[in-house]
Amino acid sequence: MPRKTNLSIKEYTLKNGQKRYYFKISLGENSNGKRIVTTRRGFKTYAEADQVYNQLSRVKADNFVKQNQITIDELHKIWFENYKNAVKESSAISESGIYKNHIKPFFGNQFIDKITVVDLQKWADKKATELVAFRRVIAVMNGLFEYGMRLNYVSSNLVKRVLIPKKTARKRRDTEKNVYTRKELETFLKVAKNFPIMKYTFFKILACTGLRRSECLALTWQDIDFKNNLLHVNKTLAYGLNHQVIVQTPKSKKSNRKIPISSSLRKALIEYQKQATHDKLFHTLNGKYLYLGTPNIWLKKIYDKNPDLKKITVHGFRHTFATLLISETNVKPKTVQMILGHKNIEITLNLYTHINQDNQIEAQKVIEQLNF
Missing domain, CATH: 1.10.150.130 (Tyrosine recombinase, N-terminal domain)
Structure with a gap:
């Protein structure tokens, strides 16, 4: 039972004897110089009246209706x-x-x-x-x-x-097709290597870590631990209320993580670092963060010049990494959750279900081929 410290809230009795609470509150003067005062009645408890009183007290006079x-x-x-x-x-x-x-x-x-x-x-x-x-x-x-x-x-x-x-x-959306096989991924990376090193390195990181686009674009060189071969994910890019790119904390607590770097990715990062001119891995000419849509432009340019490549989305590289990780290794669900930064294990398990369904289809095909 809250203490009745708000003296503006009064108690009254209905004709049937039930108690109710009301209050009168002034919100100050609006831009026209008119004092805004309103009354609220009919609250069954003091606590309800006090809650609404506190909410109304934060409403500006000009916004009151x-x-x-x-x-x-x-x-x-x-x-x-x-x-x-x-x-x-x-x-x-x-x-x-x-x-x-x-x-x-x-x-x-x-x-x-x-x-x-x-x-x-x-x-x-x-x-x-x-x-x-x-x-x-x-x-x-x-x-x-x-x-x-x-x-x-x-x-x-x-x-x-x-x-x-x-x-x-x-x-x-047909997400099942938004993924590369190992051979298709290797072909893409081989082609991407002919483009500017910033573009190639971006897709190389996605392919080797499964990072989200916003996490990858937020990386700084301080996030790369070459000594222990780890990549630290501790921030992400987003659009703020003024529609400008901002840096904020990761999507969830699980998204704040450390991902092992493969020897292949380590080599690519070392080569890229030799040309680094800013603390950010991916940046504009004046060192500002890139827009979240920039990788889409990069990917389109690669596909336009190489029409024979299978086309997937930027997010498809994360899906590709997860699919290859599960299908080609004995990795456990909890490890996949840690690497990908999934908030819930259910999201990770859905990936396993997808892979297992593919395996079931393949199993039916090969048994039918045996046919004895």
């Missing part, structure tokens, strides 16, 4: 001001993009208390046909309704009454 008269757009603006200060900039950018592309076009100008379950159900069903990660979009809308409830703009979270589709109706 009268109760039951707030649109999803206005609510998101208030919520996002708090959210962006509590998460990584990349997470804030991601959430902002989800709202802008998938929620705002449908509900941005609608008052939250006027949105119906039918509206939300039709929207959720539509998103399930358009997106693979549609549940994440619905989760953002759910969060907005929860926030609206806390600020007393809406009485219940109607998103919880939506029947969430079990799976997406959108055709998934």
Whole structure:
């Protein structure tokens, strides 16, 4: 039972004898010189009233909208001001993009208390046909309704009454083909060696370590331990709120890791270091970090000049490394998780399932060939 230290919160009694709490709060003057004062009533407990009071106290007078008269757009603006200060900039950018592309076009100008379950159900069903990660979009809308409830703009979270589709109706990307065999990878690297050494070294690192593109682009020479043959992954690149490249902590705690360097990669890094002019491995002419889309441009140039090469995406090199690691060695799942920096072992085990399915298909073929 919290101590009732907020003297602005008062208790009153309904006609049926039940107790409720209310408060009046001043948010100061807006840019027009008008003092903004609002009252909230109907809280069943002091704690609920105190929580909403504290949230409202952080709302600027110019951002305040009268109760039951707030649109999803206005609510998101208030919520996002708090959210962006509590998460990584990349997470804030991601959430902002989800709202802008998938929620705002449908509900941005609608008052939250006027949105119906039918509206939300039709929207959720539509998103399930358009997106693979549609549940994440619905989760953002759910969060907005929860926030609206806390600020007393809406009485219940109607998103919880939506029947969430079990799976997406959108055709998934064929990731099974986004991978090289050992021979195809060796051919690619041989071709890439004819290009500028920065480009070759980037793809060589991906092929030999399975790094994410953002992790590789963030590498500095301090991260390369030639003495112990280790590569330290302790940061990643991302786009910040001003759409500029920023450096931040890795994707998860498991992503902060040390990866052994093969003798082949060690030799390539030593050759590359001889030409190093900055502390960063991959950089612009003036030493700034590269944009995250730059490797896509590099890869396209390699494929354009060598049309006979099998085409995969930049992420396909990470998938290739994982596939070869599992199919050609006796490595254990936990070791794969450590090398790749997977947050959950389930992600790693899914890779094993994929490889085992391929083995099963191959086994059926060879047994059929024996046919005795």
